[in-house]
Amino acid sequence: MPQLAYVDGRIVPLAQARIPVEDRGLQFADALYEVAAVLNGRLLDWPQHLIRLRRGLAALFIELPISDAALTLQAKRLIAANGHADAIIYLQVSRGVARRDHGFPANSRASLIMTVRRFDFAQRIAQQRTGIAVITVNDMRWRRVDLKTTGLLANVMAKQDARAAGAFEAWLVGPDDIVREGSSTNAWIVKDDVLITHPLSESILAGIARAALLRLAAGAGMTIAERPFTLAEALAADEALLTSTTAPLLPVVTIDGCPIGSGRPGPIAARLAALVWGDIATQTGWQAPA
Ligand SMILES: Cc1ncc(COP(=O)(O)O)c(C=O)c1O
Structure with a gap:
């Protein structure tokens, strides 16, 4: 066809x-x-x-x-x-x-x-089991990235840097050392059972998968902090993850080659992923192939 x-x-x-x-x-x-x-x-x-x-x-x-x-x-x-x-x-x-x-x-x-x-959404289930690597790059974008414009050159360059480094994603870090988001995903960390992500502002995109995860995590009674976090905090986090429409939830196991937490997908990412795929199944009837 x-x-x-x-x-x-x-x-x-x-x-x-x-x-x-x-x-x-x-x-x-x-x-x-x-x-x-x-x-x-x-x-x-x-x-x-x-x-x-x-x-x-x-x-x-x-x-x-x-x-x-x-x-x-x-x-x-x-x-x-x-x-x-x-x-x-x-x-x-x-x-x-x-x-x-x-x-x-x-x-x-x-x-x-x-x-x-x-x-192929099922590939994400497989990646969820191994986790993925991210690198960090300077956020070179304009100041209204909350608008989903097609002006994506800085994102394109960042993603290419990630690919060249064998990583899945590049996290975009501001001059204040704050991790804003990925080149095409939102960024999250978990510390002491608190789920942390950058608050909505003009310097991140209000991801639809981000909103879904916030809703599901709140519904499951998790403690959530929508606040900026630094790269140093991310490196010292218990877990890290990313979300997007095409990667509903992936655990991040290394940042710039440094292992996060145990260096393997953690229990909170697994719990959140189950919520996310459960929500997808409820909305669409989709089931991961056995
Ligand atoms: C810069 C950026 N952040 C976050 C996201 C995730 O947004 P969504 O969950 O709506 O796919 C995207 C998606 O393309 C993006 O380009």
Whole structure:
């Protein structure tokens, strides 16, 4: 089955999908995106993704002339047309096409593209058993990374540094030595049974998986602290972990080559992972293959 993409109202073969050269997403990264998980053919936490997208659009004064209901319908149509039970859907809204000029164009119309890619969530269950490595890099991004813009060059460079070092992720550290988040994930530590993550601010993305874990951990009676933590604290933590749409919960067992806690996935990460996958099963009916 050929891969299909959605481009401004039409579903077309991915290989033939095109956007104009003067799309402002391409010229200026004047665009927002969302990535949502599809498990067992069902969208996970979809309303939360829509809320974040709408909030970003409002902050950037981009008007997307499609209702949430119509957008959801089109997303589901594309998912069904691609035919993958387990997938990720990528949405991108740009300010539209206009003669290149930094200021907002007078009459551009926002453009919407969507793609769907098969995704193997079961690989995350395997990685959960071994844990993953992260490295740290300086956070070189602009100051509004709470907006999910397509201007991801600093994240791209950080992820590439991680790959080159044989690590799964790069944690982005501010000049104050605070660990903000990963290049495409949110960062967490556990110390003395307290689950700690950076508070929401303009210097992290409000991850949907982050919100899910906070909700589930609170529901399970865990003590939570949404507060900044330093790299030194992370290195001295009992456990560390990361979350994202494509990595719902992974234990971090080394940071810059230094073992965290026992150097193996810890009991709290295991407990939280069980909650996360339980929530995914409740929402979508997805079960890890035996
Ligand atoms: C910088 C950054 N932080 C955190 C996340 C995790 O967000 P979510 O849980 O919504 O996938 C992402 C996801 O792409 C990201 O790019």
